[in-house]
Amino acid sequence: MKTTLKFAALAFALALPFSAQAHKAWLLPSSTVVTPNEYVTVDAAVSNDIFYFNHVPLRIDNLVVTAPDGSVVKPENLATGKYRTTFDLQLAQSGTYRLSNGSRGLSASYLVGTETKRWRGTAEAFAKEVPADAKDLQVLQSQTRVETFITAGKPSALKADGTGLELVPVTHPNDLFAGEAARFKLTIDGQPAPGLKITIVPEGIRYRAKQDEMTLTSDGDGAFSVTWPQAGRYWLEVVTTDGKTSLPQAKQRRLSYVATLEVLPQ
Template sequence: MPRILLAAIAIAIAFPLPAFAHKFWLLPSQTSLSGNEPWVTVDAAVSNDLFYFNHFPLRLENLTITAPDGSEVEAQNAATLRYRSVFDVALEQDGTYRIAIPFAGLFGTWEENGQRRRWRGSVETFEKEVPGDAKNLRVSESMSRVETFVTNGAPTNEALKTSGKGLELVAKTHPNDLYAGEEARFQLLVDGKPQAGLEVEVMKGGTRYRNTQDEMKLTTDSNGEISVHWSAPGMYWLEATHSDDKTSVPQASSRRLTYVATFEVLPQ
C-alpha cells in the first residue's frame, strides 16, 4: 500500500473529522450466533457513507480480539484491500468476543528555518524524530478506540472489562442483546471515571441511501450515562469524543479521546 495512503489513515484515526465526514468502523457479518465453532467475517474501513466502503481501509496492525475467557485470539485470513480491510474470527468459545482497534499517538508542530513543520508518530519515536531544540513546539496526544462485539450462544461480560485508560464504554445493556423498540443504557468513562456532559452521536447504517443522516445526538448525564431508543432493526454506529489537558506523556499539553462502536439491533 502506498506510504501516502498509510499516512493519511494514521492521521485520520488520530484526529477524527466531523461526524458528517469520514467515519471509522468495524462491521461484523453478524453479531449473535450459535452452533459448533461458528465464524464471523469483519470489514474494517474509513468511509464517507456509513458501512459502505468507499474511502480508505482501516489498518489492522493494532487489532485485538478478546475471547469470552479474557484471552486474546488471532484473526484469520486477514487482508487489506483498496477500500477496506477484512478478517475472519473463529468463535471457538461460548460467550461474547470484543473486537477492537485501539490507537495512541502524538502530533507536533514547530518552526524550523522560518517554516512550519508537522510530525505525527508514537511516543517512542518522538525524541528521535523531533528536534530537542524545536522552536515554538506544540504537542498534542490522541487516543482512539474502534470496536464491535460478537456473541456465540449466551452473552457474557468478561471480554467487556474496561482498562481505565482513555474514553471507554460500559454496556449497562449487553451490546449483543439489543432489540428494536427497546432502550439500551450505556455509560461513558474517561480514565475509568464517569464523564458527564459528553456528546454522543448514534446513527443507523445505510446513510448512502437516504437524504438525511438521521443521527441521534445525546448527552451523558451526571453519571456519564445515556439511554438509546432503537427505532428500527439494523446496524448502528456510535461515536463520542472528548478533549482535555490530562495527557499521559510530558511532551503533550492537550489530548483528544475518541470512542467508536458498531452495534446490531435485532427485530422483536
C-alpha cells in the same frame, strides 16, 4: 490566547477523520449473534459513508479480539485491499467477544524559520525526530478505540480495561432491540465521564438525503440511554479532549471512541 487557538486548530485537524462530516472508521461483523463454533467475517474500513467501502482500509495492526474467558483470539484469513481490511473469526467459546482496534500517538507542529512543520508518530519517535529546541512547539496526544461485539450462544459480561475513553454496557451490546431503550456508561481512565456528546448514526445513509443521526449527552454519572427507532446496524462515536497527557510536551489529550452495534427486530 494565541496558544489556545493553535491547540484548537491542531485538535480540529486531528478530529477531521473521525467527525460525522468526514471519514468514519468502523469494524463491521457479518453477524453479531451466532451459535458457538460458527465463523464470522469482519470488514474494517474508513469511509465517507458509514458501512460502505469507498475510502481506505482500516489498519488493524493493533486489533485485539478478546474471548469470553479473557484469552486473545487470532484472526484468520487476514487480507487488506484497496478499500477495506477483512478477516475471519471462529467463535469457539460460548459468550461475548470484544473486538477492539486501538491506537495511541502524537501530533505536533513547530516552526523552522518562518515555515510551519507538522509531525505525527509515537512518543519514542518524537524524541528522535522533533528538534529539542523546536520553536512554537504545539503537541497533541491522541488515543483512539474502534470496537464491536459478537456473542456466540448466551451473552457474557464484558470487562473494561480502565484506560482512555470506554463504553461500559449496562444493557448488553448484543441484546439490543428496536423500540426498546438501552443504557450505557462512558468512562475515562475508569472514571465516569459526564457531559460528553454521543453521536449515533443508523446504516443506510447512502440512500438518505440526511444522516438521521441521534445526538445524546452523558449525565453526571457518565450514563446515557438510547431508544432504537428501528432494527439495523448503528455507528456510535464519542470524541473529547482533556489535559491528562503522559508526555510533558503535550498539553492536550484527544480521546475518541467508535462502536458498531446491531439492533434486532422485536
